[in-house]
Amino acid sequence: MRSWLPVTLFLTALLCLHGSASASDKDSLQIFFRRILLQNQQQKLPDSSYIKKMDSTVFHCFDRTDFPQLLEQYRHIVFKDTAFRERRIIYFQYRGIHSVNNNSTGQSIFWFGKMAEEAKAQHNTPRELAANRAIITIFIDNEDYEKCYQRFDSIAPLLKAQADSAILGKSKGIMIENVCGILGAMTSLFYERKKYTQASEAEALLHRVMEAVNSAPEKYEPFLSKIRISATEAAFAKARYGQKDSRLADSAFNKTLYWIRSSITMSKAMKPFFEYDAYKSAIEYFMEAGRTDSASKYLALLDQMDLPIIRARKQQFYHEQMALLLRSKGKLAEAYAHNRLALSLKDSVLKATLTDRDNNVYAQTQMEYSRALLNEAEDARDKAEQKNIYLILLIISKLVLFTVLFFWLRQRQRNKFLNAKLRMARNIHDEIGPQLLYIKLLARKEKESVAAASPHLVQMEGAIGTVMETVRGLSHDLKSDLELSTTQLYEDVRGLLEKTQALTGISYQFYFNKKDKPLNYFQYQHLRNILSELVNNTLKHAEWSRIDAMLQVLSRRIRIVYTDNGQGFEPAYEQKNGIGLANIRERVDKLRGELSLRNNYPEGYTIEINIPFS
Known part of the structure; x- marks a missing residue:
C-alpha cells in the first residue's frame, strides 16, 4: 500500500522548493516574515518579490501552527491580482501540505480539492493531476477506499486522455509522472483489495504509458526515475497480492531500490522518503512471508533514517514491526517493550485522526473558507460602495460647477450680444434714420416745385418711405429682448x-x-x-x-x-x-x-x- 509520505515530498519538492530559504530557525523565520510583510504593506517590496520570497521560505514552515496566518498576505495578493492567478493553485497546495503534516485528514482533502478545482478552472492539467494524486494517496492512507475509488473514476477520462497524448508523443514529463503515480498507486490498491478486474485495467493503462516513455526516455527527464518507480511499485504489488510470486516480488523491489538510488535527477531531500516507502512495503512483505532476516535488514536501515517531518509515524511503524519480529523469535519481553512504544506513538497519531474525523474538519474548513471569502467579498463591496459614493459626489460637484460655469458664460455672452445689438440699434436710428428722412424731404420738395412731377419721383418717395419703415423695424428688433414669433x-x-x-x-x-x-x-x-x-x-x-x-x-x-x-x-x-x-x-x-x-x-x-x- 502506498504511504501518505510521498504526497508531501512530491508536491513540496516539485512545486515548493525554489531555492535555499532565507531563514531556517523559527526565530529568524519570524523576523524574516515580519520584515517582508511590513515592506510589502509599505509598498517597498513589490507583490511579485514578496511572492517569490515566500515561495523560497515556505518549505521550512509546514510544521508551524501559525502557518495559515503566515500565508494570509500571500492569499490576499494572489486572489486580488489576476496577474498572480496561477499562484492561487499553489496557495491551496501549501494549505493541503500543511494539513497533511498536521495529521488533519479533513482539512488536507478540502485544500487539495480546492487546488484541483482551481487548476481545472485554469486548464492547468499538471497541477490538477498532482492535486488528485494527493487526495487519492490520503484516502489510501486512511483506508477510505470507497472515496478513493470514486475519485479515481472521476479522473479516469483525464488519465486516458494523457495516456493517448503520451503515445502520440504530445504529453509532458510532469504530466506522465503524475499519471503514473496515480495509476501505480491504484494498481497496487486494487491488487491488495483483490479487485483484479480494476487492477488489470489500471495496469494495462500504466503499461501503455510506460511503452511511450521507454520509446523516448530522454523526453521525460528529469521525471524518468519517478515514473519508473511508480511502475515497479505496481509490479511489486501485483507479484505480492495477485501472483503471490516471491521471485517476481523480489525483482520488482530491487528494481525500485535501483531506480531510487541510481537517479541523478531526484533531489537528495526526496530520496530518503522514497526509500522509506519502499522499505516499509518490503518489510511488511518479508514479515508475511516469514523472511525475518530480510525484514531485520531493512528494519535496521529504516531505523537509521532521519525523516523529521514523519518521525513519529516512522518510529511507530518501526516498533510495530520489531514487536512482530521479536515475538516470532520468542523474545516476548523485548517484543512487549517495542509494542508499548508503538502503541504510545500510535495513540498520538490516532488521537489527531479521531479528533479530525469527530469534529468533521472537512466541513469546518469548508465553512471557515466560505466565511473568509464572504467577509472578503463584503469588505470589497463596502469599499466599492464607498468609492462609488465618492465618485458620485465628485461627478455631482463637477456637474454643478460646469452648470454654473456654463450659465455664467452664457449670460456673459448674452450680455455682450445685447450690448452689441443696442449699439447697432442706436447707430441705425441715429445715423441712417435722419439721412433717410432728409432724402425723403428733398424728394417731396422737388415734387412740389415741379408742375408735373415725374412718376419716377413719386416711386422714389414711396420707396424711401418703405426703407425708413424697414429701418425703424430693424432698430426696434435690435433693441427688443422679446423674441417675436x-x-x-x-x-x-x-x-x-x-x-x-x-x-x-x-x-x-x-x-x-x-x-x-x-x-x-x-x-x-x-x-x-x-x-x-x-x-x-x-x-x-x-x-x-x-x-x-x-x-x-x-x-x-x-x-x-x-x-x-x-x-x-x-x-x-x-x-x-x-x-x-x-x-x-x-x-x-x-x-x-x-x-x-x-x-x-x-x-x-x-x-x-x-x-x-x-
Whole structure:
C-alpha cells in the first residue's frame, strides 16, 4: 500500500522548493516574515518579490501552527491580482501540505480539492493531476477506499486522455509522472483489495504509458526515475497480492531500490522518503512471508533514517514491526517493550485522526473558507460602495460647477450680444434714420416745385418711405429682448378677441396650427395690425354675432383666413375701397403678400391673406 509520505515530498519538492530559504530557525523565520510583510504593506517590496520570497521560505514552515496566518498576505495578493492567478493553485497546495503534516485528514482533502478545482478552472492539467494524486494517496492512507475509488473514476477520462497524448508523443514529463503515480498507486490498491478486474485495467493503462516513455526516455527527464518507480511499485504489488510470486516480488523491489538510488535527477531531500516507502512495503512483505532476516535488514536501515517531518509515524511503524519480529523469535519481553512504544506513538497519531474525523474538519474548513471569502467579498463591496459614493459626489460637484460655469458664460455672452445689438440699434436710428428722412424731404420738395412731377419721383418717395419703415423695424428688433414669433402673434390677437368678447358679447373661434416660427418686428407689426383692422371692420358693421379666424403657419408662408357672420361689404363700399380695407391691402403689399376678398353681400364675406416668410 502506498504511504501518505510521498504526497508531501512530491508536491513540496516539485512545486515548493525554489531555492535555499532565507531563514531556517523559527526565530529568524519570524523576523524574516515580519520584515517582508511590513515592506510589502509599505509598498517597498513589490507583490511579485514578496511572492517569490515566500515561495523560497515556505518549505521550512509546514510544521508551524501559525502557518495559515503566515500565508494570509500571500492569499490576499494572489486572489486580488489576476496577474498572480496561477499562484492561487499553489496557495491551496501549501494549505493541503500543511494539513497533511498536521495529521488533519479533513482539512488536507478540502485544500487539495480546492487546488484541483482551481487548476481545472485554469486548464492547468499538471497541477490538477498532482492535486488528485494527493487526495487519492490520503484516502489510501486512511483506508477510505470507497472515496478513493470514486475519485479515481472521476479522473479516469483525464488519465486516458494523457495516456493517448503520451503515445502520440504530445504529453509532458510532469504530466506522465503524475499519471503514473496515480495509476501505480491504484494498481497496487486494487491488487491488495483483490479487485483484479480494476487492477488489470489500471495496469494495462500504466503499461501503455510506460511503452511511450521507454520509446523516448530522454523526453521525460528529469521525471524518468519517478515514473519508473511508480511502475515497479505496481509490479511489486501485483507479484505480492495477485501472483503471490516471491521471485517476481523480489525483482520488482530491487528494481525500485535501483531506480531510487541510481537517479541523478531526484533531489537528495526526496530520496530518503522514497526509500522509506519502499522499505516499509518490503518489510511488511518479508514479515508475511516469514523472511525475518530480510525484514531485520531493512528494519535496521529504516531505523537509521532521519525523516523529521514523519518521525513519529516512522518510529511507530518501526516498533510495530520489531514487536512482530521479536515475538516470532520468542523474545516476548523485548517484543512487549517495542509494542508499548508503538502503541504510545500510535495513540498520538490516532488521537489527531479521531479528533479530525469527530469534529468533521472537512466541513469546518469548508465553512471557515466560505466565511473568509464572504467577509472578503463584503469588505470589497463596502469599499466599492464607498468609492462609488465618492465618485458620485465628485461627478455631482463637477456637474454643478460646469452648470454654473456654463450659465455664467452664457449670460456673459448674452450680455455682450445685447450690448452689441443696442449699439447697432442706436447707430441705425441715429445715423441712417435722419439721412433717410432728409432724402425723403428733398424728394417731396422737388415734387412740389415741379408742375408735373415725374412718376419716377413719386416711386422714389414711396420707396424711401418703405426703407425708413424697414429701418425703424430693424432698430426696434435690435433693441427688443422679446423674441417675436407666430405663437406670440397668436397670443396677442387672441387677447384682443377676448377683450372684444368681454365688451361686446361677440363670440369667436380662432384656429392656430401651433407651428412656431420667428418673425421680425416689421412682419410682426404689420400682421398684428392687419388682424386688428379686420376685427375693427367687423365691429363697424351691424348684424354680426360671431368671428371665425385662422392663423396657419406653413413651410414658406403664413395663411390668414378671416370671416364673420355679418352682411359683408356693400358693393359701393367695396368699389370705394374703404380706408380700413385700403390699409389692409397696403400692409399686405408691404409684406409682399396676396389678399383675396370673397364678398357675398348680404350673406357675409371671407378674406384670405398669404404672406411669405422671406
